[in-house]
Amino acid sequence: MSRAKSEKIDLLRMILGWFVGILMAFPVFWMALAAFKTEQDAASIPPKLFFSPTLENFVAMNERVDYVRHAWNSIVVSASSTLIAIALAAPAAYVMAFYATKSTRKLMLWMLSIRFMPAVGVLIPIYLILVHFNLIDTKFALIVITCLSNLPIIVWMLYSYFKEVPVEILEAARMDGARPLRQLRYLLIPLTAPGFASTALLGVILAWNEAFWCINITATEAGTLALAIASFANSEGQFWAKLSAASLASVGPIFIFGWITQRQLVRGLTFGAVK
């Protein structure tokens, strides 16, 4: 390929690459912009690109939707369900990675198949059970359910990180006189710490965005941000500046998490089928 032609392609690539990126991110950008507009500015036609920003929406949204409480619930539910899931998953992942047998492989596949069970199929019994035990609209119920929903993915992620540790390193440690617990402490944990971190981030992201269970089994007490946003659904018109502010505040943290862990997300969500 001639130099000129390849330079042209690179230029085209750059232009298109940026264009596509901006296009895809535009709705988010527009929403972020609206968050700082007054309701009047937000609803104006033609749409305003330049305006004097205000923070009034962020204040007002708390009144409308009790943002603070919902945000707190989101944080608590995401963090706890992820931590519990990791605590349950780590020993299982360790066994599956280093003591793999035909049965452990079957076990892993079974776990993954559970992930594919549509939540909607078990909505009714879960709902009725929760009603029976008076657990509707409690953070506890949401934490348990979110934890269980994400558990298979977390086991899988940890398993794949454990498997990346070359067996020889552990054998060398064995020869050096280290028993399993010491291998764990001095080798495995330091070497897989980044993996644990990415897994935790993925768990938090999945839990944070979880809307199905949240809408159906929580209300004002334990509702997370997903529910808060959903409650804007039926409002009429004059709320999108506030809606945008609430939305921005809800998705902002996740953006940061997500941008950091792109590659790990692919691995986790495709069960490592694509590296």
Place this chain on the structure above:
Amino acid sequence: MKMMNTSTIHNKSKSPRSKQKIRVWPLLLPSVSVLAIWAVVPLVLTIWYSFQNYNLQAPPAVFGGLINFEFLFTDGDLPVVVMNTLVMVFGPMLITVILGLAFATLYDGPFPGRSIARLLVITPFFVMPTVAALVWKNLFFHPVWGLLAWAEKLVGLEPIDWFSSHPMLAIIIIVSWLWTPFSTLILLTALQSLDREQIEAARMDGAKSVSRFIYVVLPHLRRPVAVLLMLETIFFLSTYAEIYVTTMGGPGAATTNIPFYIFSRALMGFDVGLASAAGIFAILIANIVAFFFVRNLSEQL
């Protein structure tokens, strides 16, 4: 030539190695037992309820035999619901795969600012479905205040009320926007694992860029695309939040899919029996797809 391998197998030793002896069951038990309860108990209950005539507003539950299934399959809405479900699965799937492929090819080569541009493309994926749906509903699709309405007026067209006249299309657009980044990421990762030497060999063999794409790149993408399709099927089958905050399944049943159908019958119509029967139906479909996916995966473990 190097063999392509997108599997997670590594460390292929010639023979199994001896391991130190530890007791594995106590380590496996917590997660396994918890997942077993989560998997089995609700499923059993759903099956039980599907055979019950049980309306929450008029308890108690009475054994109803196959009445729910009868009702389900004679419900006038059911064919529409099933059709909607299929459209909601294959519509976004088509869009996300084509766009994903296009974007992945675009981002496969270096250009200044590529990482930032790539981050921008990924952005929609992190937006909560509820937020995404509402943003599109109010900031774009709204016939009075939406950007699209403004653009249409500029061109001299009547602004469309998307959610009244093209509700399904609107939902498909929202879902596609949310999931194209996912498809792009997967296909981009797959493209980047393609051995350059294969492409170079094809060039030496005289293949032009289009042929190179068809005969070298596409086959390499077969496995990731299969994974992508299966995953999207699973996720799109349970599209829910987007419907809830925009159309509530309407107008009529125009945008009701199976999950929403179950939701409306159970939590709005309070008919537990019917909703359970529909739930079984949904589970069956999901299991069939899951079976194929898991089998594909087990080859790589």
Place this chain on the structure above:
Amino acid sequence: MTALVLKNVKKQYGEVLTIKGVDLEVAPEEFIVLVGPSGCGKSTLLRMIAGLEEITSGDLFIDGEQMNDVEADSRGLAMVFQSYALYPHMTVADNMGFALKMAGIPKPERDRKVSDAAKILQLEHLLDRTPKQLSGGQRQRVAIGRAIVRQPKIFLFDEPLSNLDASLRVQMRIELAELHRKLNATMIYVTHDQVEAMTMADRIVVLRDGIIEQVGTPLKLYNKPANTFVASFIGSPKMNLLEAQVEEDLGALVKLRLSPGSHMVLPANPQLTVGRKVTLGLRPETLGLSDSGTIAGIIAVVEHLGGETLSYIDIGSGTRLTVKLDAMSPVAVGDTVRLGLAVDRHVIFDESGVALY
């Protein structure tokens, strides 16, 4: 007192018996090399000695004590892995000191031992680096240093040089041999490269398919191989193995027919009866150009190595001989030549490949 004894050791994986009964005695301070083609079981054997694989049946004794059921971490052995297996997140100093830390040795003493070992291997200036920052050769030294620091009863090496490039390999071979002398340690070394075996070993153990084909010093294996397998495995270029038939008994001599145009006359042997089909083994350096030679052939390929010339000569019946010639030999492809024994060394193998001495 022997350093190591293997008595009828067997290894079974499921249905397959991979090590089929191995007996070996290793004397203290000996450098033993286990050599053989891939899959012969040499690494498995080494790992059984290390304790990383279980011994299905048979006994392992180290310093007179039975070690079958002793855990790998308590056998007092050190192993250098093919991939070095350094701890990626630790510095060189920590890597080398890890075993001592596990043994509970206090820091000052640990540091002293680590720096002693580092001095021997010229690693002192690298002690604060991590494995990522080291070259292949340096990593390998660290792996060896890790082993030295422990002052083990026996050093185990699992193909440690195979990941190095050719020139580095030659250099490391020499360094390992010197290390052996300096430490006076017992070393068991696994490789598939017969050059490493020949240059470093006190004794070589040739393995094939899970059994020992022959044990002996390098020169013994070279000059008196026990069978055709050992004969062609040891020595490069390979020994010529020719199909021959005893044609005539000439009293003190015997005539062997090699091909329609070639024959060889060798000292008689009661086992060489007329009509018997045998295999004649001739190393490339034992043949030479000779006008009165009894082998006739046509030169097919000539390789000029600078210091010597290798020629490949077809003598008919599909047989091709490799012959080492003087660098100045005026040979060219297509020449018809006559070959004779330049050095009076040969081996005769019977029908099943066993050497007849």
